[in-house]
Amino acid sequence: MDSIKNDKYIYNSKTRNDILELTTLYMNYRNLYHHGFVRYGVIRNIIRHITGLKTHGHIRVIFNNLHNRDLFETKRMAGRLFYRYNPYKRVEKKETGEIIVDFN
Numbered sequence: 001m002d003s004i005k006n007d008k009y010i011y012n013s014k015t016r017n018d019i020l021e022l023t024t025l026y027m028n029y030r031n032l033y034h035h036g037f038v039r040y041g042v043i044r045n046i047i048r049h050i051t052g053l054k055t056h057g058h059i060r061v062i063f064n065n066l067h068n069r070d071l072f073e074t075k076r077m078a079g080r081l082f083y084r085y086n087p088y089k090r091v092e093k094k095e096t097g098e099i100i101v102d103f104n
Contacts, residue, residue: 019051020065026050027071027085037075037082 027046035042040063047059066072072083 016062016065019062023047023050023062023066024071024087028087032085033088033090035085037073037077037084039080039082043072043083043085 030046032046043063044056044059047062048054051059051062053059053062067074067083071085071087073086075082075084
């Protein structure tokens with residue numbers, strides 16, 4: 001019953017902003033950037049853990065708000081979407097994989 005009561009408060013804009021702020025603080029604290037690209041289900045479970053919400057629709061609203069704030073990078077691999085939490089706008093340098101062989 002308590003979780004249903006919590007889920008109803010998500011539509012209050014002040015509460016929603018508090019939940020978004022709490023979620024970003026937790027993700028910064030846990031350094032979620034270093035988890036790399038993960039599926040939505042992993043992020044959904046983290047948001048569920050932080051907020052205590054159980055309704056998938058409310059969790060998706062929170063994720064979409066965070067995604068719209070450009071806190072996530074999106075990458076498509078093998079036809080699936082993967083997301084990386086990147087509030088710092090870091091750009092990974094791709095290594096060329098050059099190997100130098102000296103026969104002298």
